[in-house]
Amino acid sequence: MTKCNGCGIELQDNDINSLGYTDNLSNKLCNRCFRLTNYGEYKKVSLxxxxxxxxxxxxxxxxxxxxxxxxxxxxxxxxxxxxxxxxxxxxxxxxxxxxxxxxxxxxxxxxxxxxxxxxxxxxxxxxxxxxxxxxxxxxxxxxxxxxxxxxxxxxxxxxxxxxxxxxxxxxxxxxxxxxxxxxxxxxxxxxxxxxxxxxxxxxENNIINYLEKEELKKVLPKSSINPKTCQINGKGSIIIDKYLRLDYETNNTNSIIIYSSRLLDIKFNSIDNNKYKEYNKYTFNIDKGKDIVIRGLCFIKTTKEIKINIYIKNIKPVIRENLI
Ligand SMILES: Nc1nc2c(ncn2[C@@H]2O[C@H](COP(=O)(O)OP(=O)(O)O)[C@@H](O)[C@H]2O)c(=O)[nH]1
Ligand SMILES: [Mg+2]
Structure with a gap:
């Protein structure tokens, strides 16, 4: 039994549509690894x-x-x-x-x-x-x-x-x-x-499992993450690219700090705009000791206690003690 040096799967030359296929069993790599390494071609697998x-x-x-x-x-x-x-x-x-x-x-x-x-x-x-x-x-x-x-x-x-x-x-x-x-x-x-x-x-709670090639390039950081600080007061909405809507309401000044890839587009929007309200809604009361983590996309901190609503599809935000 010979295994592909690239991904560890057993090599086979019977079925071109199955994992491990190569047209010559003396090759070191299966077709999938060969094409991924040499041409950046990606074939989704369902393990x-x-x-x-x-x-x-x-x-x-x-x-x-x-x-x-x-x-x-x-x-x-x-x-x-x-x-x-x-x-x-x-x-x-x-x-x-x-x-x-x-x-x-x-x-x-x-x-x-x-x-x-x-x-x-x-x-x-x-x-x-x-x-x-x-x-x-x-x-x-x-x-x-x-x-x-x-x-x-x-x-x-x-x-x-x-x-x-x-x-x-x-x-x-x-x-x-x-x-x-x-x-x-x-x-x-x-x-x-x-x-x-x-x-x-x-x-399954990481956004990268739901993204296509071009989106992955944007979401996965290539260089140092630049925290983006949003000064807030009153009611409003922050939109993170096409992935997430965050609604806030506060009676005092507060900051929401977002750690994510620099390539994501982060914008303020009015609370009355309905953008992404069809995504699943999660409500959190958080304070400065906690991070909201949207796995694979970003994590979010605030400087004071605040109630926020997050709208996102496919995955759920998780809360953790803040680490930085
Ligand atoms: N910025 C950065 N990216 C990395 C580093 N190591 C791996 N990557 C990227 O992370 C992605 C996944 O890498 P891979 O080794 O295939 O992950 P695996 O699934 O855990 O084996 C690829 O796009 C890598 O280029 C690193 O040290 N810095
Ligand atoms: Mg690997």
Whole structure:
């Protein structure tokens, strides 16, 4: 049985419409990875969380789990399924420069007292990758290291960075902005370490699973996130591109701060305008200690307590203690 070097799926030459197809079984990549890597062509796959859950369940308790999450979602649901966790916050390059790393780390350590360690990295900027590699050597104890986390958090890119920095292999796992690029486990020897890239979990509550190519390019931040501060007083509405409407009502001055990709269009609108009122409505009373997170799109803070209505489709906002 030969597996695709890019996504881990078993190669086959019988059915051009099924996953793993290649016209020559001696190829290293399946057609899907070949076309994605060389032409940016994307073919949606319909794996579901059952497939991933099976993979997650097969991870031995004593192996080191490198759990990835990116700054925009900071989704750590499911982290408690693993015993030995090194939490890796990926994409440091999109975190605003003003954000102090130690503050995020300290807050997360309080929420997650049982994990081994936390590190913030950027594969694109090669930031903290040596430190991560040293931690892998320190904590792995000759056991396999599984890279786990939600899709699109940068797992495969990180493994490729490790391959590039610490081996002579001319080898790359397929990485892309599309969710569900990696389809099965991909095992890599990194000198004395064994790293296993996994497809990751699908977060049905993340907007990226509902977007087409051009929208993904806009929503996924390419550079440092610029918080946008909206000064408010009275009644009004803030429209975030075509994705979200936020209605507010306040008797004093307040600020709503939105952390998102710079390419999103954020505008004020009058409360009487009906734009996006057909989306699902969620009401929140929040204060300055909380963030409203629209996973994959943005997170929102305020400087004082306020009641707001959010209109959005497909996904639900979640509330968390603010991390920055
Ligand atoms: N800005 C930024 N983007 C990254 C970084 N690492 C990965 N990405 C992007 O995140 C997307 C998902 O990456 P991928 O490695 O395929 O994620 P996976 O699904 O977790 O394996 C791709 O568009 C990558 O280019 C990073 O360090 N910084
Ligand atoms: Mg991947």
């Amino acid at each position: 579901n969380n059952n497939d991933y859950t099976k993979i997650i369940k097969s991870i031995p308790n004593d192996s080191l789990v490198l759990y990835t999450t990116d700054f925009l979602s900071l989704n750590i649901d499911n982290i408690d399924k693993f015993k030995q966790v090194l939490l890796v916050i990926t994409k440091r390059d999109i975190i605003p420069r003003s954000v102090k790393e130690y503050k995020i780390i300290n807050k997360l350590k309080k929420i997650l007292p049982n994990i081994i360690d936390i590190i913030i990295v950027s594969s694109i900027n090669n930031y903290n990758i040596d430190e991560l590699y040293n931690k892998l050597i320190k904590y792995s104890d000759n056991k396999d290291i599984y890279v786990v986390g939600y899709t699109n958090t940068g797992k495969s890119t990180l493994v490729n960075k490790l391959i590039k920095n610490y081996t002579n292999y001319n080898y790359k796992i397929t990485e892309s902005m599309y969710p569900s690029t990696t389809l099965d486990i991909v095992k890599i020897k990194l000198n004395n370490l064994t790293i296993i890239d996994t497809p990751g979990l699908i977060d």
